[in-house]
Amino acid sequence: MPPNPPADAAVHTLVIDTDPGADDVIALLFAMAAPERLHIEALTTVAGNVPLSKTSRNARLACEWAGRPEIPVYAGAERPLERTPIYAANIHGHEGVTGVKVHEPAAPLAEGHAVDYLIRTLRAAPERSVTLAMLGPQTNLALALTQAPDIVRGLHELVLMSGAHFNGGNITPTAEFNVFADPHAAEAVLKSGVPTTMLPLDVTHKILTSGERIARLRTIGNRAGVIVADILDAYAPQEMQHYDMPGGPVHDATVIAYLLQPSLFRGRLINVEVDSREGMGFGQTVADWYGSLKRPANANWIVDGDAQGFFDLLTEHIARLP
Template structure:
């Protein structure tokens, strides 16, 4: 049975890799909405590229929208019905897409901050009943954060949004930084994907070119390995057996000057609200992702 999925992606090469990979398994998943959140100029480019990709796969009817660029609360702690400077359409489209799916049918795979998803759950609490689950990349439990020493970037970007999602009562799977930090596009893996760029006019070649550009964009073009955390929510949905994890009750620190955005997982205390994936087989993950991307060249 084909599962409807909603992809909330980062507007970069990694986000395009996730979308291209998702399009290779139509018997398993079918995107029903694609969202991008981030800097407006990058989002516009990513949306145009995503529409081209979907059109090439006969999915021109799948909406591609911008997510919420703001946060749920102002710096002074005052709550918003909408993030500042945002019209809420990203969340509205998300609510519409979820409601159009069978009850307990859709899965949201989120690779960036959780603002759009949180706003949708606040504006329309009933949509939780339509979700089979939410899988998101975020949090740092047993490793140093990449936004602050204790906080991971996606959670630190909007701790209130993360707390809202964690409290929504929807089945959650969290792919934290410690699980994803070794999953990278390195030179060996990129060489395996070189065939993607053999026909420059194809959509696969376009995604491959973005990956190459991303790797060559750092350290004077020396080919710096780039993280593939944005792809892990999709991998966790398609191949859960390559991950290991545990149930826990997860909280987000929202008050501390130095600890804001920190995620804390408590095991064995009851009231578990998430499956925390603590490790994955990097070789298996890289192999699955490689094979999915190479399918796009056939």
């Protein structure tokens, strides 16, 4: 049997669960530019940054912009498991992406519900063969796990843009948006027993745009580079102003960079739990970095990353697209 490839050369059979969202669109373009490493089976969409109809359209737009209209997009959960739905149009605009014009893509949605797709696909998959990248609220997987707990057999790893600890939150002082939007789903996913890596605000707020980094994307010479640069020019200043940061984060795209080059990141296995109780801590991810509670580790919590390495990797891949 040949040896396992090094982590930075691993090939993933991938499903991306997403709620596009400006940074989601960039993440999707990034992923679709690496077909030799990321074998994308489908995109599944969820309500989050904007309602489901718009996240589903934006996911199909990303496929169109990347020249990958063959990738099916399945629409999923319209609302969280229990809480009142919330959106982030104040950040992502009412269409879910700012800086670019949106339109109805040529490719229609795939037939069927995203949760049914996940159950069917993971049941049929070889054991521990599918990586699930989750860029939004985790409602679809939580519903699938409730209906068919046996699907964990097909999952190799969950890689989530999710949570906050050292950084503090971005929707409340303690909560990150993807978890706050459906903390009950995030709880269920963390209890699934599937190997999980979390890229929280702790790391995404260290991997920031700059004028030079956006300019490199804009001057690649292709349509995708201009789209990414236009999105970042519209999206980043809000974050920079709110957090008094020198650049803007590209949150969800860090998940794709981690899949392609995990050596860019640093973290460790710890216990993470979600506070789903009503109150000031609602939606908080309690990351036991120092092992104070002596509870079993359930997540690889990423705290640091190579910002220039990330933007070099992103630019290299966006340059491959139309």
